[in-house]
Amino acid sequence: MALQRKKREHPTGNADFNELEDDAYESVGFHDHGDYFERKKRKLQNQNAALYRGMGESSVSNIFEGLSMAINGYTNPSYSELRTMIIQNGGTFVQYVGKKTSLSFLICSFLTPSKANQWKHHKVVTPQWIVDCIRNQKLLPWTNYRAVHPVASQSLLSFSDAFKEVVPQISEQHHESSEVEDQTQDALPSNDVGQTETKKMNDELPNSLKFLSRSAWHNYHLLNTPNIRKSTTQNPEFLQKFFNSSRLHHLSTWKTALKEEIQIMTTSSGLTSVRNVKSINTKHFIMHVDFDCFFAAVSTRNASELQLKPVAVAHGIKNSEIASCNYEARKYGIKNGMFVSTAKSLCPSLVLVDYDFDAYESVSREFYSVLVDTPNDYLKVISIDEALLDLTTHVQSFEDCANIAESIRKRVRTRTNCDVSVGIGSNVLLARLALRKAKPHNVFYIRDEDAYVYLQSLPVQDLPGVGPSQSSKLFDLYNAKTVGDLQKINKHILQKTFGANYGLHLYNISRGADTNNISNETPRRSISVDVNWGVRFVFLEDAMDFLKRLLQELLNRMSKCDVALHQLQLRVLKRAENAPFNPIKYLGAGEVTPLTKSAMFTSATKSFDILYRQIVNLYISLDVDPGDVRGIGLQASKIVKDSNNEQSFNFNAPLKTPQKKILPGLSNRQHTQGQGQEFDEIYEKKEPSPTDTTFVPSTPYNLPSASQMSPSVLAQLPQSMQGSIKRQLEVQNKKFDEIPSKLDPLFLKELPTPIRNEVKEDHEITMNKRIKLKTHARPNEKVPEETVEKIQQQDAFQKMLRPNKKEKKKNLPQVDLQVLEELPKEIQESVLEEIKLSRYDLAREVKMMPNPVVTFQQKQSIDDLRELVAIWYEKSPRGPNSHDVEYFSRYLGRVVREERNLLKVQALIRWLQQLNRRNKVGAWQMAIDRTVEAVQEACLIRNTPPLVLL
DNA sequence: CCACCTAGGCGG
DNA sequence: TTAAGCCGCCTAGGTGG
Structure with missing residues (x-):
């Protein structure tokens, strides 16, 4: 099946606004990033010129005449709306500001501190100014619309005033905001919770809503519509629903399953011999068999009246992608991957058909049984509807092949009522090119002697492995459009550029x-789960929640192949800057920036707890606003066979290889220099023998399955991740209105000065840093005894709380005992079991032990600490005392190293930034910087990715 | 030179 | 309502030993 990549669809005629935006943001491709910005820049410039040219009648006023303006960051109205407003009212719109001096105004809703500093000598106004000026048809004083408040003239705000300041800022941009409280009250359960309790929760929710980013705020409103919410990641059933309906997911899973199935079938039946090695030098006969418009053909196979009409398979009716269309539809220019609405405009009589995944499977079964029955040297699965056959030892000529091909066509036709086409050549490439020519419902072969000339007329894109990116590169650099042009390019030049x-x-x-x-x-080398549709979060907790479900899905898939992983990769698609909150495609990702981060595990693991904890770290380190997440994926790589099922024989496992080992790396597999060298030999050099892995056990211990996702696990997670506010209340046994009544403004100064122990500890850890960093370098690498000891010391936490160093070996700090006591008996036991197990592996980066919670001023919950910090900020309007800063920084450092709660650290630093956002007190900014620095250092020591803030 | 990382591309 | 943009593989090119 030819799956068409979505091409750019250029709007015809006079583009209106939406089309401009659609095109610039949506049609470039899913994550096509190459020179996206270059092209976008050129494009936007053209569009501006076009806008100016076509202004004659659309010009509304000239109130902005002589003023040049630029837009920065997220805005409402959107970037492009503002652009038109400016241009239509006589202003000059400036793109990608280079020289700031030539700019009259910068339009933006909010500036980051560094940007604010950068623009401090300019007129920076909110989008509302543009809106109000146009509404009043005159230039209004811009100073009422400042986006940046000058530091000097700003009077100091009291704590409560500061809160009031934030709310109107949001409501000014979102007129719906008055609905918020009503909606949240409706949304919250009021039955089995006391009335005061409900009120507190309601207070808490609007309180956290005040600090939502614009994108999160947008999602909050979007998700308030129950039907929409149901289609997103917010729905607990989402993953199942999504995968059941996703054609791409089906294609992937089918392929994997078929590969395995066919391999077993052909090996055991003896119908297909294992590929003959000595035949490398003999002439081959390769056949490529593929259904014509598979989905569409299967859907219409028993409806002859439909076969004469243009038919397409798609989910929806508008911006839904066409998965497959028949040749009748293609006559109208309809292509796979096209939106239904576009296709409808090309052909109003287009018949839309639903997917029928079960039918695709059963048709495919018939197809493959025909292929398996066809004598061959090798049968390779390409996809559900496509396969390669090596017929070398069964035929003498292309004519023989063509006869077999016709026979295959006939048999498939009889059994499935669908057509296949067949391409034949002496290698895979030529067979594929012949297939293209054979379609629809035909057979075609290319002889070697004709290949060179035949290829010359083809566009380079027709070559397998040459997609939109490489072909446009070939065209840009060498003006090469056809394979003939490509043939003329010198080999060394090609190697240099590609x-x-x-x-x-x-x-x-x-x-x-x-x-x-x-x-x-070859055996599978990675297993992954990706969801890039329907992903909409408001709070960090939403993302964490979904990641848990995603991880569970990954583990399910891993357990089906009995593997554990050494490396885990997190992939996040982040809404691209300036991309609209609502993409063209319903709940789609829109234009995104892909981000990835990976973690290594010294011993292979498949433990939910271990992996989840790392995922949290990875996610935090990517520092993406929850509102901007458009896609998430997890990938298990460096996978090893799990030794638990050693007795079960596996066909895919290469013979003679030990059960537990890293599968061949890229460099081992691909480099032809290594020819003739067996994998095993390569392994022998790199893999320590089992006796070498005395310290780091190569077998991961398995936790009692009951502990997965058990309350004990939940309890050790950061509070902000523990689901609802209600549960937070229970777990912490705290009440939100228990705000410290009134604290002495000097309380921070009176605190005990840093304890000598800790200074010593810090130093020690810094000295260990280098050794520690080394230990994570390679899985299964032996760790020196000396390092182990030091790491143990480093992990011995709570020195401040428990000055008695001899208690270190006890492993159960008081804080944990408190937590433990509150848990049910059996869970207590499970926790104790975990701790017992973890003693055998103290060097493990990810520990099973619940981390100690470090307290600060007897406070430990994020909300309490925020309260504390807010008071600190309020009471020190000119800046904090430097001792306090050190004290606070050290505390955060300990949260990183000991409590290992990066979420908390991030929340607190962000909170401080938030507090200082209005007043922009320089001394506070310096204090924040110092704090961040301390946290980064702690991250380094802990060997986790650094925290990224703004 | 190696091993490792992230980004990007491709196909079905 | 809309809609269901996966997943495994490869290569390049940077970093740090």
Whole structure:
């Protein structure tokens, strides 16, 4: 099945606003990032010119005449709306501001502190100014619309005033904000919770809403519509629903399953011999068999009246992608991947058909049984509807192949009522190119002697491995449009511009030579789960919640193949800057920036707890606003067979290889220099023998399954992640209105000065830093005894709380005991069990022990600490005392190192930034910087990714 | 030179 | 209502030993 990548769809005629935006943001491709910005810049410039030209009648006024304006960051009205407003009212719109001096106004809703500083000598106004000026048809005094308040003239605000300041800022941009309180009251349960309790929760929710980013705020409103909410990650059933309906997910899983199934079938039945190695030098006969418009054909296979009409398979009716369309529809220019609305405009009589995944599977089964029955040397699964056959030892000529192909076509037709096409060539590349020519419902072969000339007329995009990116690169750099043009380019030039491997590949395939010949299946090397549709979060907790479900899904898939992982990768798609909150596609990702981060595990693991904890770290380190998350993925790599199921024989496992080992790395597998060297030999050098792994156990211990997601696990998670506010109340046994009545303004100064112990500890840890960093370098690497000891020391926490160093070995700090006592008996036991187990592996980066909670001024919950910090800020309007800053920084450092709660640290620093956002007190900014610095250092010591803030 | 990381691309 | 943009593999190119 030819899955068409979505191409840019250029709006015809006079583009209106939405079209401009659609095109610039949506049609470039899903995460096509190459020179996106370059193209966007050019494009926008053209669009501006076009806007100016076509202004004649659309010009509304000239109130902005002579003024040049630029837009920065998220705005409401949107970037493009503002742009039109400015231009239509006589202003000059400036793009990508280079020289600030030439600018009259900068339009923005909010500036980061560093940006604010950068723009302090300019007129920076909120978008509301533009709106109000146009509404009043005159220039209003801009000073009433400042986005940045000058530091000097700003009077100091009291704590409560500061809160009041924030609210109107939001409501000014979102007129719906008055609804918020009503809606939240409706949304909260009022039955089994006392009335005061409910009120407190209500207070708490609007309170946290005040600090939502614009994108999170947007999502909050979006998700208030129950039907929409149901279609997003907020729905606990989302993953299942999504995967059941996702064609791409089906394609992937089908392929994986088929590969395994066919391999087993052909190996055990003896119908297909394992590929003959000596035949490398003999001439091959390769056949590529593929259904014509598979989904559409299957859906209409028993409805002959539909087969004559234009038919497309899609979910929706508007901005839904066409997965497959028949040849009748293609006559109208309809293509796979096109939006239904576009297709409808090309062909109003287009018939839309639903997916029928079960039917695709059963048709495919018939298809593969025909192929398996066809005598062959090798059968390779390409996808549900597509396969390669090596017929080398069964035929003498292309004519023989063509006869077999016709026979396959006939049999498939009889059994499925669908057509396949067949391409034949002496290698995979030529067979594929022949297939293209054969379609629809035909057979075609390319002889070697004709290949070179045949290729010349093809567009470079037709070559496998050459997609939109590489073909546009070829065109931009060498003006090469056809394979003939490509043939003329010097090999070394290709290698220089496209890299040694890919350049050579291009050189070869342009001549019809296939470097990647058909080969035996290699074991899977990674397992991943991705969701890039319907992802909408408001709070950090939403993201964490979804990540838990995603991780569970990953673990389910891993357990089906009996593997554990050494490396975990988190992938987040972040809404691109300036991309609209609502993408064109309903609940789609829109234009995004992909971000990835990975973690290594010294011993292979499949433990939910261990992995989840790392995922939290990875997620935090990516520092994406929850409102901007558009997609999330987890990938398990460096996977190893899990030793628990050693007795079960696995067909896919290479023979003679030990059960537990890292699968071949890229460099081992691909580099042709290593030819002739067996994997095992390579392994022998790199893999320590089992006796070498005395310290770091290569077998992960398995936790009692009851402990997965048990309350004991929940209890050790940061409070902000523990779901609802109600549960937070229970767990912490605290009441939100118990705000410290009134604290002495000098209380911070009277605190005990830093304790000598801790200074010593800090020093010690810094000295260990280098050794520690080394230990994570490679899985299964032996860790020196000396390091272990030091790490143990480092992990011995709570020196401040428990000055008695001899208690260190006890492993159960008082804080934990308190937590433990509150838990049910059996869970207590499970926790104790975990702790017992963890004693065997103290060097483990991720520990099973609940981390100690470090208190500060007898406070430990984020909300209490925020309260404390707010009072501190309020009471020190000119800036904090430097001792207090040190004290606070040290505390945060300990939260990183000991409590290991990066969420808390991030929340507190952000809170401080938030508090200082209005007044912008320089001394406070310096204090924040110092705090961040301390936290980064702590992250370094802990060997976790640094915290990124704004 | 190696091992590791992240980004990007491709196909079905 | 809309809609269901996955997933495994490869290569490049940077960093740090």
